[in-house]
Amino acid sequence: MKLFSTRVSAVVTAVLLGAAAAGCSTASGGGGATAGGSNMPVVHGLETTNLVVDDFPAIDSAGLYIAENEGLFAKEGLHVTVIPDFISSQTTVDKIEAGKAQISGGDWVTYMNDFTGQDTNLEVISEGSVLQPNVLTLMTSPGSKVTSLRQLKGALLPVSGIHDIANLLIDSLLNDNNVPVDSVHYAPKTPLPKVPFMIAAGVFKAGPVPEPFVSMGEQQVGDTVLADMDQGAMTNFPIVGYAVTKEWAQQNPNTLKAFVTALDEGQQIADTDRAAVEQALAGPPLAIPKSVAAVISLPNFPSGINPTRIQRVVTNMIQFGFFSGKQLAAAKAFHAANVVYTDNLANASGVSNLLAG
Numbered sequence: 001m002k003l004f005s006t007r008v009s010a011v012v013t014a015v016l017l018g019a020a021a022a023g024c025s026t027a028s029g030g031g032g033a034t035a036g037g038s039n040m041p042v043v044h045g046l047e048t049t050n051l052v053v054d055d056f057p058a059i060d061s062a063g064l065y066i067a068e069n070e071g072l073f074a075k076e077g078l079h080v081t082v083i084p085d086f087i088s089s090q091t092t093v094d095k096i097e098a099g100k101a102q103i104s105g106g107d108w109v110t111y112m113n114d115f116t117g118q119d120t121n122l123e124v125i126s127e128g129s130v131l132q133p134n135v136l137t138l139m140t141s142p143g144s145k146v147t148s149l150r151q152l153k154g155a156l157l158p159v160s161g162i163h164d165i166a167n168l169l170i171d172s173l174l175n176d177n178n179v180p181v182d183s184v185h186y187a188p189k190t191p192l193p194k195v196p197f198m199i200a201a202g203v204f205k206a207g208p209v210p211e212p213f214v215s216m217g218e219q220q221v222g223d224t225v226l227a228d229m230d231q232g233a234m235t236n237f238p239i240v241g242y243a244v245t246k247e248w249a250q251q252n253p254n255t256l257k258a259f260v261t262a263l264d265e266g267q268q269i270a271d272t273d274r275a276a277v278e279q280a281l282a283g284p285p286l287a288i289p290k291s292v293a294a295v296i297s298l299p300n301f302p303s304g305i306n307p308t309r310i311q312r313v314v315t316n317m318i319q320f321g322f323f324s325g326k327q328l329a330a331a332k333a334f335h336a337a338n339v340v341y342t343d344n345l346a347n348a349s350g351v352s353n354l355l356a357g
Helices: 002-022 059-069 089-097 108-116 165-176 192-200 213-221 246-251 253-272 274-282 307-319 325-333
Strands: 050-055 079-084 103-107 122-130 136-140 156-158 185-187 206-210 224-228 238-245
Touching: 050 059, 050 089, 059 079, 059 122, 059 238, 059 253, 059 274, 089 103, 089 108, 089 238, 103 108, 103 122, 108 122, 108 165, 108 238, 108 307, 108 325, 122 246, 122 253, 122 307, 136 165, 136 192, 136 213, 156 192, 156 206, 165 206, 165 307, 192 206, 192 213, 206 213, 213 224, 238 246, 238 307, 246 253, 253 274, 307 325
Parallel strands: 050 079, 050 103, 156 185
Antiparallel strands: 103 238, 122 238, 136 206, 136 224
């Protein structure tokens, strides 16, 4: 157990140190080859120029980090502070509701719970990432005798929270492979960065692991991938996005348009320039070692919003019993097209309308 504790501590410390180094990081004004976004339209008449993004940090936020690091927000006349929130996606929503931040970066399951539950005061302004192979996996320990999902019957699996996005992905994975969803149990409040090391130490038989911890688990402790989450109903599944409050959007239309224009440019760079992504992930707040950043699997980084893709999230949440009572009724009546920032819809080519002109 001593080796397990040391390795967990090292990984978590590295992540948290990255967050501390980020602190209240600000747009640098550029510096990379892609800085400037020559084709990016510039919005004028900004209502405010200082913005705070409260973001649940992950590789899915690479487009945001690139927009910040490459000075794309600065080109729009914005001073953007990205604050990493390692607690949960829900706390990023709580921050914008409390006026402590203007933009939330979090996962879609959290947003759908808010839209159908206690908080309908949100507007989706951008997508962040779409699942691809090996970005989210179910892993087992080195030399594990578990070689099929059916062998997980009765197993306790770690998740951040009951009815969170990892829970949804696992339920779908089991269902697609004809394994009863109720054949496994969940241990909530488990930090996912620790999961590969807890698996290796025998604390759990298996567990969901996102990149970069898939690669870290393989490299550092010899964990193996039991199943990729990017399959069946979860193929190309939307993972994270960005939201604001409706009131803030109404009061700051030009600022919102400027922010999303720069973010979309960052998304487009992230989706086409792996070197830029690796550079962004090696810096704060994630501080992923360059050797790991060079080999990790990446999601897609869409620009614009595809409401049909977002609608999939609530549809799957309904299928696997994430809602009940009045919230279930609200979920069945939910239409993603009614809660998105329409200026940022993706066109037929999947390109942001803001960038396509």
